[in-house]
Amino acid sequence: MSFYTDPDIARRAETMEQTIRTYFDGCNEADSGKIMSCLTVEAVHYFPPRMYRGPFRGARTVADRWIEAVNEMGSYWSIDTLLIEPISYRAVMEWTHFKTKHNKMLRGDEWYEFDPASGLIKEIRAYYASPQASDLTVLELGDFDYAGRGYPAAPPPGAR
Template sequence: MSAAAGSVGGTTAAALEATVRGYMDACTAGDADGIAGFLSGNARHYFPPDMYDGPWKGARVIAQRWATAVRERGSSWTVDAIVVDEPRRQAVCEWTHHKGSLGVILRGAEWYEFDDDGLITEIRAYYASPQAPDHTRLELGGFDYAGRGYPYA
């Protein structure tokens, strides 16, 4: 799917799902321009602490980082399940990340936020893995939980 196709769909449930699927397809293709076409210019991608030097800030940064993962680690992704909340312009996608050259399979889910044009403004990645015993807060690195009204005590 081309970058233009990612930005044309709008904000219906079907369009938001197509945007997530198109984004994942562009990631698997290692197509930095295609990836960026599904993201707002100031998009943010959050990860667990100490993962991938996150959060990644900006469409071009996100696009380049995933294109590099494909090139250097043989990364590819599948969309295993997706749920869309059209009125809130949000989606959740369960996925599998195959890190081909490392022989690693990483499973997880991402929370997506979209702007008025249906471009992805925020991705919050959550991984299926054991709890880190040396962490007292298991949350996304760099994400402003308190500022967004999440319980923080």
């Protein structure tokens, strides 16, 4: 059920949600074709620094890396909360990642940006609920262009 009264926006919201759910089904099934069918060819999946050898660049790389995680760690992901914002082609989701072969579980959330022309996921930004790296002074996604996107690099003058 959609909260949007405009039928085009409501359809877009449903399509975006289905794309994310199909992506996760593909990850859990280690299905390369299903994963790549949800992503633009040049999609990028960002992570915190020093995680997973850096960002996954390209739909093929995203698929290959998640299939590797399933095979090596017994990875399985659940979608815990999913919010869709179809007007800006964005979504945010909380997830749980079970690494069954390592008896580990981690939680986090991801921001999704969709390509308006294709309706596919063009960017995923992963944020983890884990301890901060004590040796880093700047804790942000590795190789993500914060400055280029207008994110602040310092607090405003006079802030504590």
